[in-house]
Amino acid sequence: MKINLDHFEVSVLFALFASIMLGLVTKRTDRERVRYGLYCFGCFVAALFGIGWVMHFLHG
Amino acid sequence: MQATSSSATSSPRLRSPYLAIALAWLIPGSGHFLLGRRGRGAIIFATVLVTFTLGLLMRGPLFQPGGADLLSRLIQFGGFVGDVASGFFYFLAIWLGYSQPDVAGHTPDYGSKLLVAAGLFNILAIVDAYEIATKQKD
Numbered sequence: 001m002k003i004n005l006d007h008f009e010v011s012v013l014f015a016l017f018a019s020i021m022l023g024l025v026t027k028r029t030d031r032e033r034v035r036y037g038l039y040c041f042g043c044f045v046a047a048l049f050g051i052g053w054v055m056h057f058l059h060g
Numbered sequence: 061m062q063a064t065s066s067s068a069t070s071s072p073r074l075r076s077p078y079l080a081i082a083l084a085w086l087i088p089g090s091g092h093f094l095l096g097r098r099g100r101g102a103i104i105f106a107t108v109l110v111t112f113t114l115g116l117l118m119r120g121p122l123f124q125p126g127g128a129d130l131l132s133r134l135i136q137f138g139g140f141v142g143d144v145a146s147g148f149f150y151f152l153a154i155w156l157g158y159s160q161p162d163v164a165g166h167t168p169d170y171g172s173k174l175l176v177a178a179g180l181f182n183i184l185a186i187v188d189a190y191e192i193a194t195k196q197k198d
Contacts, residue, residue: 001117002066002117002118002119002167003117003118004115004118004167005118005170006166007113007166010170010173010174013114013174014173014174014177017107017110017111017177017181018177018181020103020107021104021107021181021184021185024100024103024104024185024188025184025187025188026184028160028197028198031165
C-alpha cells in the first residue's frame with residue numbers, strides 16, 4: 001500500500017499534527033490547549049496560503 | 061477533556077523523571093500515562109503513530125548517519141536523531157525490514173520529512189513528561 005499526497009495535503013496534515021502537539025505541551029488547562037491548538041492551526045494554514053501566493057508571484 | 065484535568069490533579073506522587081523520559085521515548089505517550097495524564101498520553105501516541113505511518117506509506121527513506129561533507133553529515137545525523145526519536149515505531153520498522161532508497165520525487169521526500177516530524181513530536185512529548193515529572197507544570 002502506498003499513498004500519494006500533494007504538497008498542500010501534506011502541509012495541512014503536518015499543520016494539524018503539529019498544532020495538536022503544540023496545544024498539548026504548552027498550555028495548562030484543556031480549554032487553553034484547544035484554543036492554542038486551533039490558533040496554531042490557523043497560523044500554519046495562513047502561512048501556507050501566504051507563502052504560496054508569494055511563490056506564485058515570484059515564479060510568475 | 062474534564063477527565064484529563066481531574067486525572068492530572070489526582071496523581072500527586074512523584075515518579076522518576078528518568079523513567080518517564082525513557083518510557084516516553086520508547087513508547088510515545090507512555091511517559092504521560094505513567095504520570096497519570098492518560099488522555100494526553102493517548103493523543104500523543106495517536107499523533108506520533110499516524111504521522112510515522114503516513115511517512116511509511118509515502119515510502120519515505122530513513123536517515124542514516126554519514127555523508128561526504130560536513131553539511132551532508134549534519135543533515136543525515138539530524139534526520140537520524142529525528143527518526144530514532146520515534147522510539148518503538150522506528151525499531152519496529154527496522155525490524156520488519158523497512159528500507160527505502162533515497163530517490164528523487166516529492167512523495168518519498170514528504171514521507172521522509174513526516175518520519176522525522178513524528179520523532180520531533182515525540183521529543184516535545186518527552187520534554188513535557190520531564191517537566192510534569194519534576195513538577196514544573198501540571
